[in-house]
Amino acid sequence: AGKLLISRPHPPHGIHHESLFIFDLELPNHLIPVNHDGEVSGFIQLDLAEAAARILADEFTTDAALVTADFILRRNRIA
Incomplete structure (x- = not known):
């Protein structure tokens, strides 16, 4: 769907x-994601408004927040 270039202090x-x-990958409803590399603590399904609220509450990593915000903006859907 695209590419984001980010720069941050290190x-x-x-x-x-x-x-x-x-x-963007649409998954079948019956699929249960499984973490194999230890990079995530779990998986939950959120609607776009809840995802936006959690981004604003700083509950996402920087990378996940940027990618999720990009998806929300491209879909132009915030309830």
Whole structure:
């Protein structure tokens, strides 16, 4: 769906530059995601308004917040 380029401070090394590649993937309702690499603590389903509220409450990592906000903006749906 796209790519986000972000730069943020990374003391003491300076600035960290990162490319986030974004893919939209619709999953079947019966699929239960399983974490295999330890990078997430779990999976929950949120509607877009709840996702936006959790972003504003700082409950997402920076990368997850940016990708989720991008999805919400592209869908232009906040209830």
